[in-house]
Amino acid sequence: MSIAENLDKVNSNIIEACKRSGRNPEEVTLISVSKTKPLSMLEEAYSHGVRVFGENRVAEMLEKEEQMPADCDFHLIGHLQRNKAKLAVGKTSLIHSVESLELAEVISTLALKAGIVQDILIEINVGDEESKYGISFDEAEAFIRSVSGLSGIRVRGLMAVAPYTENPENNRVYFKKLRQLSVDIKSQNIDNICMDYLSMGMTGDYEVAVEEGATHVRVGTGIFGERDYSI
């Protein structure tokens, strides 16, 4: 299948998932996750309407961003080390993966210095997996309160990488929990904290994530094909 066919398929699956759950497809942003993929593939996606790309490494993101047309929007979805934050702040419309107070502080300080406010999401370890980054459910509210005073960042919502599974239905419970957490936090009306974004769902489970309220789905393999890490 070509990138164009894959995009058509993913977009129509998102629309169907919205129909099943009574949602407006305009509430859902498809992030085309282009990590490890060559520029030519991003260009092909661009020519089929893609403007929002997801990358997990800062250097790779910057390199692609420089070469792609200016109306592209790059999201940083992968783990961000504090010493790389300087490169990322102001270069991405949304950092999805903030999961420590130190990182939030560094981003905020850099943003203030640059005279901007950096939009971020808080990463939640929904499956409580040791191998994954993220704040636990139990600590989420306290963590969000602790970053709410940082004026260089704006918390837009939550992000999660659900456990790997062959059956996307297995992840419905995690998506429901994440949505509920965002509703709970929103109801607290914490200063400087919006909960309008919910970034959840990848190639294996994005349709279920949309049914459960995702506003951003991050799809790589389903658009660009398998990644080859050996090269």
Ligand SMILES: *Cc1c(COP(=O)(O)O)cnc(C)c1O
């Ligand atoms: C790679 C990656 C994705 C995309 O994964 P696919 O299974 O290829 O769709 C989504 N989110 C994050 C955080 C990733 O690192």
